[in-house]
Amino acid sequence: MLVFIFQVWELLFKMDYIKPGIYVLLRRKNLVKVIKIEEKKGSAKERQVQLGRDTIDISDVLGYKIGSIFKLVHQKGRNFKAVFTDRVSDLTDVVLEGIGSGEDNQSQWDDNTSQKLSHQEIAQLRKEGTSAADIVKQLVENNAAFELKTGFSQEKYVKKKEEKYFEYIEVLRPSIRLIAQMLYAQNPLKILNLRIDMLSQILTRANIRSGGRYLVFENSSLGLMTAAIMERVGSVGTVYQIHGGSGAPNQCIEYMNLSEVRHILKTFSFVNLKKLMNMKPCFEDTSEDSTETEQISMDDEKLRIGEKRKLEEINDLETAKKPKMSIKNWEDACSAWKEIQEMPLDGLVIVTRQPEPLVLPLLKLLAPSRSFAIFSPHIEPLTSSYSSLKSSGMALNLRLSETWMREYQVLPNRTHPEINMSGGGGYLLYGTTCIKNV
Template identity: 40%
Template sequence: MPDRRKDIYEGAVVVVQKGPYMKTCRVSQGRSFVFGKKGEGQFTLNLDGALGCAFGSSFKMERISNKLFKIIQIKENTNMEDIVKESGEDNRNICDDGRSQKLSPEEISQLKDSGLTGKEVIQTLTENSLTFKSKTKFSQEKYVNKKQRKYDEVITLQRPSLRLLNNMYYTQDPLKIANLRIDMLSQILCYANVQSGGRFAVFESGSQGLVTAGMLHRMGTTGKLVQVYQGYHPQREAVDLMNFTEQELEVLSFINFSKLPDLDLESLKNGKESQTRSAAKTEVIAENREKASEDIKVEAKESNGESEKMCVDEEMKKVPAEAPKEGAGDEDNNKSAFKRPRKFVRTLVEDVEVSSSVLGGQIDGLVVVCRQHPVNITRELLEFLKPGHPFVVFSPYKEPLMDLFMEVKAQGATNLRLSETWLRHYQVLPMRTHPEINMSGGGGYILCGARVMSQ
């Protein structure tokens, strides 16, 4: 029985990493996944060989057919010392004119298709390079590492984490997550004082559920987290990719913005339940009652697991299964024992009841992450925040937060701070530590503060 925290099990989501390329896949027996763009660079990979192996293991891609590969676990990657025999003192006399490699692209492609291993292909390339031996050891290592990513055909299966998911989304398209970098995400969690046992609310749109996943990861199995959303469904793609257990998902509940409860201080003192707010009372709701009723039916059906879709298997294809063993006559015995994890641990009605109870009792922290103008949303949600407790608002643009700054200041907020973080990555290697040449242009803006109430 594999350890679900350390080993890859059936139904687990893994981050497949091949050089800088990353993709999430849900491992399932007898299924394969398509990688790369359409054309010659596209290939299909079967991940059955990863079941039972530890997260972080490296695997060798072995060709089954033209573009179908299986994976075999390897203990050691290509060692540069086996390839580099001698090196030069400096690179001043090396001229990069594109003619240093004797082999043509067609000959290199034939080498790759002839069945040679990645190490043998790299060895052949270095032997046919006119300038490889005269390069310094550092340059040779950089050259070999570059060729390894291209020809070695080694992948690593990582356990999904906030950093990996954030880097994957940011590399694909920063606008897909509203320019939310990992350093800004960590600051949001810090400023909101997200911790185990607390009661928090988050409004998230346009960031693939990364903030909700980060808050849920910090809270563990104790506390309450309410995700407020607009439209038909909450954004929770990152939550589904984090391999949370059902016990951890019980902390999370959902409520539509149109169903927020009324907060009456007198009723709270008397212990009475709060009533549901009328949809006409809010200024930011665009959906009508007919769409809301359809939403209830769709989400209730999804909560029962009848029409649930796996967000990580968009390009998944079936691989021919092995012949059934003798004695396996029933169809149920031929089916996999894997049960798809539930996306929603409660029904829609139960989620609204739990969320209304948490918001009615007031929350310890509020987080708003959205692309749209946050003034109306933040104004409505600040009513549920306890006095003296923090709120954090993230936006990819500065101007909406400047408007919100004046709005919350007039309402009585204190310790307000509008900030932007400047981030630059460093390469840290022996005798070669320096800032990286390329850096991100911006990671968005954060407005944080605390709510206060006048006597």
């Protein structure tokens, strides 16, 4: 009982506290960055993080709970030190206290002449380490038209300035939602325009759950889809990851701190899988301890020997032409292929620009009545895949969909859709496998 309690406590400690060797998210208003807490080996710059234009020393964040808030204490120039705090002051109430407001904004002109402070003076205030509250106060006091604005416009102005000069950071545990939103905000093309709403649709349509065995092919999405599947499968199940290039994109897997469930991930290239799929089954049990009484006929024995020689020739070819890493990839592919042959898979997820050449070969590896989901940022490859699946008779309940998402601002007396929104989050083809009628 005591051992169990200690193991639970140790697990909670590993999850809930900031310690070296883990990835965390630093959030400063809308600015988010993922970093790895490195072991300190003597250099003062080892735990300095560049966040926007500021350099932040995060040496003192170790030992605090994940989710803690730290205040940025000015050091020199654009250098700050993160110091723990348990309270965050709201600039809106502090700055707007005792300031009147106008009835409307009809007489307001955005010609940049209302502000008396110059850019050089504002930069000097930041260089001297003036607090965010004092900078915003001076901006308000030196704005000739501020008191003519409506109360809503004044609050919006202060919020905008507070976001620019915000002096607090929050250390968060990486999650698929936060990582997907961060990557999409930085550059949507890096993750094939895969928005968080479409990511959740893929997980739902492919019926990803704990204990399942799933095949995922993704290209140019930094391992985001694989990390999401691994997080949902947990420590019970298997995730077979196929990549099309020289290596698997596992950047997001590292961000998610999934080292404890890394054993469920088996990675190999599509080239090796295609070679194995073109070969006949050759994984009979040949151990001396086998108790099977079935006699193998001469024809079957010759076939098995022939296939074994074929496999050895391919191995020799790979050994001669490719480095040791490629040999290991081939061995991993053979091991995974043996498992897939023994038991068909529970689901398939494809995330790539051109999924059509992959759909039919990979769909054959699924058991009947299993779900699959295919994502592409373009609709044309999915329409071709839809037609191929329809004519093949390998799937039913096929659907081709696009998710439309728009965020809303929810505030008293001014709830409305956001002015800026995403133009598109890609397209999704999903369905269920079935036994082809002969």
